[in-house]
Amino acid sequence: xxxxxxxxxxxxxxxxxxxxxxxxxxxxxxxxxxxxxxxxxxxxxxxxxxxxxxxxxxxxxxxxxxxxxxxxxxxxxxxxxxxxxxxxxxxxxxxxxxxxxxxxxxxxxxxxxxxxxxxxxxxxxxxxxxx
Numbered sequence: 001x002x003x004x005x006x007x008x009x010x011x012x013x014x015x016x017x018x019x020x021x022x023x024x025x026x027x028x029x030x031x032x033x034x035x036x037x038x039x040x041x042x043x044x045x046x047x048x049x050x051x052x053x054x055x056x057x058x059x060x061x062x063x064x065x066x067x068x069x070x071x072x073x074x075x076x077x078x079x080x081x082x083x084x085x086x087x088x089x090x091x092x093x094x095x096x097x098x099x100x101x102x103x104x105x106x107x108x109x110x111x112x113x114x115x116x117x118x119x120x121x122x123x124x125x126x127x128x129x130x131x
Contacts, residue, residue, distance in 0.1 A: 056081050057131055061124050065112050072103040079123065086130040092123050 060078040063071045076097060083089040099116040103109045 053082065053131055057127060060127070063120075065117070065120075068103045068112050069106075069109050071112075072100040072109075075120065076100055076104075082127050083123075086126070089123065089126045089130060092119070092126055095119060096123055 056078050060075065060082060063075055063078075065071050079093045079096065083093040096116075096119045099119060103112065103116075
């Protein structure tokens with residue numbers, strides 16, 4: 001053993017972080033794929049969800065004015081729900097509600113007068129334009 005070469009050094013340990021880089025890239029790729037799937041599902045779920053404004057509008061448009069008292073209550077409730085976002089519709093609704101007061105809180109109510117019915121049709125037209 002005396003003849004050993006002394007000028008050759010032993011092998012050095014080279015730090016290898018490629019394994020961690022590989023795992024990081026896999027994690028990043030999976031995160032991106034999961035986010036894309038999440039947003040696609042969310043988009044399709046929103047399309048599938050029923051638009052309640054349209055449902056309320058159909059109910060409001062098809063009110064049966066032969067039963068004036070119940071229709072007056074329904075028109076007040078549905079009108080409030082439908083005119084939240086539209087300022088013009090909110091203004092016309094504000095004029096329409098006092099007209100309905102004569103048909104609400106009494107035991108016997110008269111038939112709907114022409115002026116109130118015209119205001120109702122105007123409100124339906126304005127809400128239809130905004131939806």
